[in-house]
Amino acid sequence: CLPPPIRESVQLSFRHTPRLFKTPLRQSTRKREEEFIIKNRSKLRDNALLVDTDVSNVDPVWLTTKGDEFYQRGDIGSAINAYSEALNADGRMVETLLARAACYLDLREADPCIADCMAALKLSDSIETRFETDEARLLFQKKLLTTLGMAYCVKTEHDKALELFHSVLQLDKNDHDAPRNMRYLETLMEVADLKAKADKNFSMGSLE
Numbered sequence: 001c002l003p004p005p006i007r008e009s010v011q012l013s014f015r016h017t018p019r020l021f022k023t024p025l026r027q028s029t030r031k032r033e034e035e036f037i038i039k040n041r042s043k044l045r046d047n048a049l050l051v052d053t054d055v056s057n058v059d060p061v062w063l064t065t066k067g068d069e070f071y072q073r074g075d076i077g078s079a080i081n082a083y084s085e086a087l088n089a090d091g092r093m094v095e096t097l098l099a100r101a102a103c104y105l106d107l108r109e110a111d112p113c114i115a116d117c118m119a120a121l122k123l124s125d126s127i128e129t130r131f132e133t134d135e136a137r138l139l140f141q142k143k144l145l146t147t148l149g150m151a152y153c154v155k156t157e158h159d160k161a162l163e164l165f166h167s168v169l170q171l172d173k174n175d176h177d178a179p180r181n182m183r184y185l186e187t188l189m190e191v192a193d194l195k196a197k198a199d200k201n202f203s204m205g206s207l208e
Helices: 027-039 048-053 060-072 078-088 094-106 110-126 132-154 158-171 178-202
Strands: none
Touching: 060 078, 060 094, 078 094, 094 110, 094 132, 110 132, 132 158, 132 178, 158 178
8 A cells, every 4th residue: 555645835824913013912901002092093094004993993982982081081182082083983973072172171272172062062953863861962952051151261252151151041040050150250250350440550550
């Protein structure tokens, strides 16, 4: 009985999945890697290793949740990045727009805060079924108007801010925050008026 013929040799090559990071993929570091990508997404957008993991394919709800986590930890810049990526995936997420507006307000960046609030207001008006309950819609509207009013406070456009706080009270006469915001704003307006008068008297040489 003759032995079987010798088989031809075949060379096999194995290709590992390319990774942005030079370290092995471990579950213990996966969360940190995901957060790094979200934080630096705008700088990494052209990186060839991210072609198959385009953030536009990531669930925008998940991205919003990551933004909330960043915000709660005080990492406002990363929260803005996460919310922005979520909105790139789905620009109709009014709660995400308002969350990003709150981040801008924390940074005292009034103009982008106002832009997000106005975009959220326009969307919420056009999507009547967006909110599960009337109470959820009311809470959203009050938060939006309050955030918008605070942004106008930053811009020292006090009359607009006061009008917005009045609107909150018109939506809900039992709201506790609106009267407090109005009293604080009225004090600011009074102080600003006294300062303006003092500056005018000083410029005219009057110290009385």
